[in-house]
Structure formats: structure tokens, C-alpha cells
Ligand code: SF4
């Protein structure tokens with residue numbers, strides 16, 4: 001496939017287009033939330049995993065009468081999009097036990113959004129041995145539910161193939177991120193978001209073809225050297241929309257790496273392809289998806305504990321040679337907000353400057369934020 | 382009517398529930414003594430399935446949510462909320478948690494108890510026991526954060542339950558591995574406690590505690606059956622006190638004796654038709670909502686208008702234990718008890734509304750002969766207070782009883798407006814009146 005910039009732009013504009021076509025031809029799509037849903041199982045069932053999101057550019061219309069304003073605005077927005085019928089091309093939905101807000105969404109979608117299939121994957125909060133055993137069983141149940149829905153058995157071989165395909169996708173994504181170590185990076189943060197959101201709207205094999213084409217394109221770009229602009233890492237809650245990143249980049253930041261749910265989180269590991277594919281999936285999704293909703297803990301000392309919880313951020317920041325970190329969280333995200341003082345302490349101990357932003361979704365006061373961001377960039381630049 | 386600044390607690394009807402304040406003081410005193418003696422102390426959450434183990438290992442417990450509630454009732458929470466905020470914890474986080482974090486940060490900073498802390502303050506814990514459940518993220522994030530002020534090790538007990546409904550799974554198929562998970566997690570907890578407290582678990586002792594807990598739950602439940610009587614023998618404000626032994630002292634003789642005594646008192650009131658208020662005009666359900674601990678007088682305000690709350694959904698006793706007789710190992714019994722209480726309503730919900738809470742409301746309306754439903758949206762507890770609109774939407778499909786939604790908080794009095802609340806209550810009473818007139 002030869003890459004053409006309009007490909008990503010087209011998919012990103014109308015993310016459901018390909019699943020609608022496939023669905024009409026007999027291959028349905030299953031929507032899912034969060035980086036904790038093992039998409040491999042959906043792929044192995046012959047369905048297309050489709051990443052669900054809200055809409056930063058649309059105000060909430062209907063969700064007000066279903067979900068309180070104290071709920072995380074991402075979930076309110078996603079519900080609103082669901083209520084509008086925009087996801088009606090999907091066969092159904094999978095909701096993992098990510099956080100309290102996402103758990104609420106499961107019930108709300110179940111009751112208010114038409115579906116042929118609906119499933120909840122209970123993800124333990126700890127990485128203990130019993131949690132792992134439980135999670136394997138829970139993935140078995142998830143697989144069985146899809147088998148019942150499609151009428152097709154999902155054998156170990158199909159799972160292995162799906163794991164291989166998604167691992168390949170992860171490697172491609174990591175490789176593309178790797179180009180962003182250059183200065184200036186050939187791929188901006190906004191480009192990356194659009195690319196990943198597009199990939200998460202396609203069957204894995206088509207997503208991989210798109211990534212391969214994109215990678216060949218950027219590999220061929222001539223390098224230019226310009227190291228004067230601050231290199232920024234973006235962390236925090238998910239943000240599938242480019243408004244915020246574009247504002248950062250428009251203010252003179254180079255967003256070169258992230259620790260986001262719509263960024264590195266679902267792609268920064270590989271699933272082992274051992275004896276029992278479900279066990280491999282359980283291990284990876286529980287251990288390797290770094291999210292504050294999974295309780296990781298080190299008994300030795302507070303400092304060791306911080307290292308276990310946030311060490312991956314510092315190591316990515318170093319690998320990508322960032323000058324500073326912007327930690328963005330939507331309002332009312334408890335799992336992230338409880339971490340703020342600890343993260344601040346940790347990053348300061350690592351001599352990594354950090355700026356915290358807690359905002360509505362859609363970001364309500366972009367201009368005020370821009371002033372803060374510019375001051376931060378000046379400080380770290 | 383006194384405002385919340387002058388008076389926060391509600392007048393109680395039953396003599397037994399008035400004793401609870403003293404029991405709370407005793408609990409705090411026991412923690413102070415344990416600290417002085419160098420005995421282990423655990424921070425814990427309510428409804429977390431681990432109480433019997435702690436009792437059997439003789440580990441003193443400090444209920445951190447309860448302490449925040451006490452601070453709110455004593456109007457001492459503000460300083461701790463402000464401290465937490467200055468530490469970087471946002472005001473919109475669960476205010477039980479921010480009150481606790483602010484308290485722990487203050488104690489750490491002062492190198493001792495904050496002066497004038499209610500009941501002498503929360504003692505420095507030896508361990509902190511969070512839970513990874515389906516209902517509340519602060520239950521593990523709070524203690525994880527608190528470690529910066531206590532250095533006490535944290536353990537998170539995995540306690541999961543399935544949702545009421547999936548399209549392509551029969552819930553019966555998942556039961557065994559859910560229960561097995563809880564059992565294994567409880568053993569992990571025992572291991573953690575043995576390593577960090579120096580105490581050992583004696584299984585015979587645990588079996589005795591589990592028996593006592595099951596007996597206690599039964600009496601507690603029987604009291605709630607008696608509460609169906611008209612006039613209401615024990616209102617919600619009493620139940621909010623009377624739940625303390627069940628939620629913070631479960632597995633002790635003290636809790637069992639308390640409920641026996643309360644049972645006798647309620648029985649006497651039912652037999653003699655002694656109600657909460659002289660002229661009971663409206664009987665209301667306090668739905669799934671935590672109360673404003675700084676303004677419990679709101680219940681007395683309802684009563685001044687002839688409305689009483691014979692029953693509530695929060696802090697309800699678990700259902701009496703109904704588990705297979707061949708389950709004799711006490712840890713397995715604890716796991717079954719938890720799983721059963723979390724899934725008891727699922728089958729019924731699947732057959733009708735699809736929502737276990739709404740089913741519960743509907744049942745209570747019948748059984749307790751209720752005229753309306755009151756929700757309270759406590760702004761900083763997302764866990765319980767998101768989903769209320771959804772519950773109301775579903776409820777309205779099955780019942781035309783009037784519904785009121787109040788706004789406030791559990792701890793932070795600044796989220797509460799007394800005048801606006803009273804206006805809402807007044808308007809609701811008129812709606813109830815009109816509803817009754819129309820349906821009589
Ligand atoms: S932003 Fe936070 S609260 Fe919202 S869905 Fe994500 S993790 Fe949950």
C-alpha cells in the first residue's frame with residue numbers, strides 16, 4: 001500500500017466507515033472501551049474491535065438526563081455519542097472493569113443503546129497470583145460469550161494468530177514512535193493521535209497495512225536538525241481528540257511521546273504467545289498496561305513504590321529526551337487525581353519538570369490554558 | 382429548626398441507637414490503648430468482607446470513613462479537607478478520603494495527634510487494608526496515597542462480583558471462579574497480616590467469629606423486618622447510628638448484644654404501636670445515597686412535615702446467610718457470604734427491570750408501604766451517586782411514586798444549601814399530598 005496523507009484524515013473523519021462496509025458484507029464490529037480490553041479475542045472471533053470514544057468537539061446533548069455531571073466527562077461524552085446513534089453500526093459492546101465511571105457506562109449502554117451483544121470483562125485491581133488466575137477464567141468467559149454470539153468456536157490457533165497480528169501492530173506503532181526521537185520529529189503528536197485512532201477503527205490486518213505504509217513514508221523523509229523547540233511528553237487520561245495536543249504544538253511544544261490511553265498504553269507491550277493464549281493475554285493486560293486503576297505496589301519504601309508505579313513514565317521521558325511533562329487529566333477522574341501528589345514528587349525527584357492540567361472535556365478554556373502552557377514551555381525550553 | 386452549623390445530628394427515636402455514640406468513643410479509646418501497648422492497628426473500609434479475620438487475629442481496627450463522618454458531624458472536617466487540598470488532592474475527590482488524607486498529613490506534619498481531633502484522633506496504622514471492588518476506586522487509591530503520610534504497608538483485597546446481566550453468559554457459569562478468587566484473596570490477606578502484624582490466624586477462632594457474625598446478621602436482618610410496621614418503629618436517622626456495630630464491630634459479642642437489645646426495643650415499639658412521629662402522614666424511602674453527615678437534622682425536618690423514613694437502602698444489613706451446608710471452612714463461608722450478598726438480586730433484576738437497585742426500591746415500596754423516594758446526590762462520592770438519574774429513569778417505568786433528588790455532600794458542608802434543601806422538601810411534601818389525594 002502506498003501511503004497518502006488523506007487516508008488517515010478520511011478514516012479519522014469517519015471512523016465507522018470501514019466497519020459499516022464490513023458489517024454489510026457479514027463481518028461485524030464490536031465496540032470497546034479502554035486499553036484493558038483484550039482486543040485479540042474480538043479479532044479471533046472474526047469481528048472487528050472498534051475503539052469507542054467521546055467527542056471533544058460536540059457539546060453533550062442527551063447524556064444529561066442519564067448521567068450526572070459529577071461523572072467523568074469522558075464517559076458522559078461517550079454515552080452522548082452512543083445515545084445519538086452514531087455507534088449503531090456496531091453489533092455490540094465490551095466494557096472492561098477499568099474505573100468506577102466505566103463500570104457505570106456498562107449499565108447505561110446495556111439499558112439505553114441498542115445492541116445484539118453486550119459483555120463486561122471484570123479486570124482485577126491487583127496483580128496478585130489469585131488475580132491472575134481469576135483473570136484467565138474471566139477471559140475464558142469473554143471468549144465463550146463471543147463463541148455463543150457468533151456460533152463459531154475460537155480455538156487456540158485462532159487466538160495465536162490474533163495475538164501475532166496485534167503484536168505486529170504494536171511493534172509497528174513502537175517503530176513509528178521511534179522516529180519521534182529525532183529532532184524535529186517527523187510525526188507530530190496530533191498526527192500520531194489521528195493515526196492511532198484510525199488504526200483502532202480498522203480490522204487488525206488493515207490497520208497493520210496502514211501503519212506499514214505510513215512507516216515507509218516517514219522513513220524516506222529527509223532529516224532536518226533543529227533542537228531548539230522543547231520536547232514534551234503528554235501523560236494522564238485518554239484524549240482521542242487533537243484539540244489539546246494541537247494547542248500544545250501550536251504553542252511551540254513538540255509532543256514526542258506520551259503515556260496515554262489513546263497513545264502508547266495499548267501498544268507498549270507484546271503479548272507472549274505461549275502454551276495457553278488466554279493466560280498470555282491475562283498476564284500482559286494485567287501487568288503491562290500501565291494505568292493507575294491497576295494497583296501496583298512495592299512494600300519496601302515510599303520511593304520504591306513510586307518507582308514501581310511511575311518508573312515507566314520516567315524511562316520513556318529519558319528515552320525520548322523530553323524537556324518536560326504535561327500531565328493532563330479530565331475532571332472527576334479519581335484514579336488519576338489521587339496520584340497527583342505522588343507523581344509530582346516522583347517526577348521532581350527525577351528532575352523532570354511537570355505541569356498539571358485538570359480540565360473539562362471538551363477543554364473549556366483553551367486560551368487560559370495556552371498562557372499556562374507557554375509559560376511552562378519557556379521555563380523548560 | 383436549627384441550622385447545620387448549630388446542630389448536625391438528628392434526634393433519635395430509639396434508646397438503643399443513642400448508645401452508639403458511646404460505642405464509637407470506646408472504639409477510638411481501644412485504638413489509643415492498642416497504640417500505647419504497641420499492638421497492631423489496621424485502617425479499613427466498611428463492607429469489605431475482611432472484618433472476621435481481623436477480629437479473629439485480634440487486630441484493632443480504625444474505620445477511616447467513619448472517622449470522616451465523625452469529623453463532619455463535629456464540624457471539624459474543614460481543616461483536614463483544606464490540608465488535603467494544599468497537598469494537591471482536588472476538592473472533587475471523595476471527601477471521606479480527602480478528610481482522611483488531610484488528617485494523616487496533619488498528624489505526620491505535627492509528629493503527633495492534631496489538637497482537638499474528634500475522639501482523640503485516628504491512630505497511626507500498622508497496616509492499611511484497601512479493597513479492589515466493583516463499587517469504589519477510592520477504596521484502594523485512598524490508602525495507596527495515604528502511604529506518603531503513614532509509611533504503613535497497604536494491602537488491596539480483590540473482591541469482585543459479576544454484573545447483573547450479560548447478553549451471552551449465564552451468570553451461574555461464573556460463580557465458582559468468582560468465589561474461588563475471593564477465597565484465595567482472603568488467604569493472601571491472612572498471609573499479609575501475619576507478616577506485618579506478628580499475629581497468627583487460628584482457624585478455630587475464625588470459625589467462632591464467623592458463626593457469631595452470621596448470627597449477628599440474622600438478628601440485624603430481623604430488626605429490618607420489624608421495621609415494616611406502621612407506624613415506623615425505627616427511622617433512617619436511627620439506622621444510620623445503628624449500622625455502626627454491624628459495619629465496624631462485626632464478629633464481636635458487643636455487636637451481637639447490641640442488635641439483640643435493639644431487636645427487643647423495636648419489637649416492643651411495634652407491639653405497642655409506638656412510631657417515630659405522632660402523626661405519620663408519609664412514609665419515604667431513603668434511596669441509594671449516602672447522607673449529609675453534617676446535616677442529619679434534615680431527617681427531623683422531614684418529620685416536622687409528617688414524613689418519616691421507615692427504611693433506607695444504604696447501610697442495610699447483608700441478607701441472612703444462605704450458603705450450601707457443605708461449605709464449612711470459615712474463609713470459604715466468608716467468600717460465599719460476600720458473593721451471595723452482591724449477587725442476590727441479580728436473577729430477579731434480569732426478569733424485570735434489569736437493575737438490582739431499582740428492584741430493591743420497588744420491593745421496599747411494597748413491603749414497607751412507602752409513598753415516595755428520596756435520593757441525595759453527595760457530590761464527591763461518584764461511586765454511589767452517579768447512576769441515580771439512571772435508577773430514577775428506570776424506576777419511573779415501574780412506579781409513579783414521587784421522587785425527590787436532594788443535593789449536598791457526605792462531608793463537605795460547602796456543597797450544601799440548607800435553605801434550598803428545605804424548599805425542595807416543602808415542595809416534595811406538596812407533591813406527596815397531591816399524589817395521595819389523587820390515589821385515595
Ligand atoms: S478519564 Fe478516568 S474516570 Fe474517566 S474513564 Fe478514563 S480512567 Fe475512568
Ligand code: SF4
Pocket residue numbers: 446475476477478516517518519520671761762763764765791
Ligand atoms: S467514593 Fe463513595 S463509596 Fe467510595 S469511599 Fe468515598 S464515599 Fe465511600
